[in-house]
Amino acid sequence: MFNVRMPLALGLAAAFGGSGGTGGSPQLDERGRIHSARANDAPAGRPRARELGIAPGVFPPGALNAITDVPGVAVGHATRIEGDRVRTGVTAIVPHAGNVFQEKVAGAVFVGNAFGKLTGSTQVDELGTIETPIVLTNTLSVGTAVDAVVRDTLGRPGNEDVRSVNALVGETNDGGLNDIRGGHVRREDVWAAIRGATPGPVEEGSVGAGTGTVCFGWKGGIGTASRKLPARYGGFTLGVLVQTNFGGVLTVDGAPVGRALGRYAFKPDGDSGPGAHGSCMIVVATDAPLSPRDLKRLAARAVFGLARTGSSYSNGSGDYAIAFSTAPEVRVRHGETAPRARILLPTDGLSPLFEAALEATEEAVYNSLFRATTVTGNGETAEAIPIDRVVEVLKRYGRGR
Secondary structure: OOOOOOOHHHHHHHHHOOOOOOOEEEEEOOEOOEEEEEOOOOOOOOOOHHHHOOOOOOOOOOOOOOHHHOOOOEEEEEEEEEOOOEEEEEEEEEOOOOOOOOEEEEEEEEEEEEOOOEEOHHHHHHHOEEOOOEEEEEHHHHHHHHHHHHHHHHOOOOOOOOOOOOOEEEEEOOOOOOOHHHOOOOHHHHHHHHHOOEOOOOOOEOOHHHOOOEEOOEEOOEEEEEEEOOHHHOOOEEEEEEEEEOOEOOOEOOEOHHHHOOOOOOOOOOOOOOOOOOEEEEEEEEOOOOOHHHHHHHHHHHHHHHHHHOEOOOOOOEEEEEEEEOOHHHOEEOOOOOOOOOOOOOHHHOHHHHHHHHHHHHHHHHHHHHHOOOEEEOOEEEOOOOHHHHHHHHHHOOOOO
C-alpha cells in the first residue's frame, strides 16, 4: 500500500473548500502560502459576458453558467504568486464526488493542433475512460502534476492495490509572465487544487492555471460557461471550462473587437501585434449518456467554437478539448468484466449538444478575458482588456446592451 501523507496545503484546502464549502478555491499568496478566495469575486468593473449583454447562441445557461452546473462536477484552483517573477498555478476539474479511479467516467480527447502536451490522452483514446481528475497547469510543470495526481490517486481509500494510473494533465505556456523554467508548481499545489475543488461557482480570470496566460494580446485565464437544454432536446446540461493562452483576431459576438482596438495578429502595417501563437485547453462536461465516440465528436465542437472568438489556430498553438460524461449509465467500474446493459443517447440526438458546446466554449473564452485582471511578472505586463472600450465597439456594431 502506498499512502500519501496530507501536507499542510491539503489540510488548509480541506478547511477552505470541499463539498459544501464557501464556494472559494485555495490560492497561494505572494509568499507561497495558501489562502481562500471566494469564487466570482472579481474586482470592480470586471464583469462576465452576460453582464454586458453578450449571450452567444440560442440555449439558456445553467444556474451558475459554469461547468459545475453539470451535477457532481467540481473545480479547484491553486494560484502561485511569488516576488516579481512567479505567476502560475493549477486548476483541477473533478468529474464526480466519488472515487474516480474506481468509477471511471466515459471520456474522449479531440486535438485541434497538437503543439502541446496532454499526458494520458492516448489511453483515453484507447479505452474511452477518464480515471483521475483533469489537471491544467503550465508547460514545464506537467511532470510535477502527473506525479502529484498519481500519488493522490494511489493514496485514496479503495485504491490500495492499484498499480497503474493514467493521469490526465494538460497545459499552456505561461513563460512570458512567469519564470516557467524555475519549476515553481509543487505537488502541494496540485493536491490543493484537487482537494479544494468545489461544486459551486467557479473563480475566473487570472487564477489557477490561468494566472500567467495571455489571450489575443490581453490578459487571459480561466473562463467557464454552461448550457441547459430544453426538455424537448433531452434536458441535459453541458458545461465548459477553458484555459486561454492563444492569439488571433478577437471577435466578440460577431463584432471585430481586436481590429477596432488595434490589437490583433497579422497586422498589415508590419506591426506584428500580439502574435497568433499560444494554446487553449478546453474541458467539456455533460450529464448526457454519451459513448466515448460521441464524446470525441462533442469535444471537436468545442475546438471549433474557438473560431467564433477569432482564434487563428496557429502553428504554435496547442488546441485540445477533453470531454466527459458524468452519467452513471456510462461509467466503467474498475476491473469489471461481466456484460451489462447501458443507456446511450442515439447519434441523431447529439446536434443540440453540439450547438451547446459551441455556445458555451465561445462564452467561456469571453469570460476568461473579461474577468482577468492586469498581471505584471517576469519583467512583462499583460493588460486586462478594457471593458469600456469593448462596450463602445459592441454598441457600434449593435451588440451588447
